[in-house]
Amino acid sequence: MGNQKLKWTSEEEEALKAGVAKYGAGKWKNILVDSEFKHKLSNRSNVDLKDKWRNMGGQGSGANSVNSRAKSIINGALIHKVQSSNLTSVPIGNVIDKPPQSPEGVRNSKKYNEMILVALSSIKDRNGPDFVSVLRFIEKKYEVPQNFRRLLSVKLRKLISQGTVEKVQKRYKIKHAPLGTKTPPPKQKVARSKPRLDTRSSISTEMEDAAKIAAHEIAEAENEALLAAEAVKESERLSQLAEEADAVVLHLKQMFEQCK
Numbered sequence: 001m002g003n004q005k006l007k008w009t010s011e012e013e014e015a016l017k018a019g020v021a022k023y024g025a026g027k028w029k030n031i032l033v034d035s036e037f038k039h040k041l042s043n044r045s046n047v048d049l050k051d052k053w054r055n056m057g058g059q060g061s062g063a064n065s066v067n068s069r070a071k072s073i074i075n076g077a078l079i080h081k082v083q084s085s086n087l088t089s090v091p092i093g094n095v096i097d098k099p100p101q102s103p104e105g106v107r108n109s110k111k112y113n114e115m116i117l118v119a120l121s122s123i124k125d126r127n128g129p130d131f132v133s134v135l136r137f138i139e140k141k142y143e144v145p146q147n148f149r150r151l152l153s154v155k156l157r158k159l160i161s162q163g164t165v166e167k168v169q170k171r172y173k174i175k176h177a178p179l180g181t182k183t184p185p186p187k188q189k190v191a192r193s194k195p196r197l198d199t200r201s202s203i204s205t206e207m208e209d210a211a212k213i214a215a216h217e218i219a220e221a222e223n224e225a226l227l228a229a230e231a232v233k234e235s236e237r238l239s240q241l242a243e244e245a246d247a248v249v250l251h252l253k254q255m256f257e258q259c260k
Helices: 010-023 028-033 046-055 063-097 103-122 131-141 148-162 187-192 196-259
Strands: 165-168 171-174
Touching (some): 010 028, 010 046, 028 046, 028 196, 103 131, 103 148, 103 165, 103 171, 131 148, 148 165, 148 196
Antiparallel strands (some): 165 171
């Protein structure tokens, strides 16, 4: 066993670097039994070499490269988790900041519903337009906020749940009355049939949807981090087995050469 209290000399460090260049990082036993290095590293153990190489910031092959890759996966997953949480939390904050009883908020909600109904009735497609077609029609015809794409998705889901719009194979149609009328619900009907409590319900639904999306993204990120951590453990185990096997092979070769 090596003595960890001894300060590393420059000669030992050079021998360690040369050994890693010859065998690769993680092959500490091979380096210690090699005739080129064993005299210079006689006071060191494989643990000493491993710790010193880590402290030197060595970028070796084998386990170190796998560990580095796994750590990158973990960091990427955590960053993705934070970004996903931020992206989903911003719209929630914007909704909370607006009082449910705000006349302007109610007017905007009705205005967006009317835009959607106009788009669905104007776009000539017997199967109904898809999401992108509706979005492009509204953006071309009206002035809408930058986050309108997400807002449109929420509004379409709301109209579907209310029975105003139906979705078939990713295409949208206005549900017609039993008499076959082709006219979308008039403005006054929408305005008079929706009490203020409906606004609260709409906001609550949007918040729940955003929370579900955030929870899903966080779960995905945590799963990626767990898989990466398991990969690190497995790579360390395989590296240790490979190191021991290489040491045995090297020892047998040396014995064979001595017996010649």
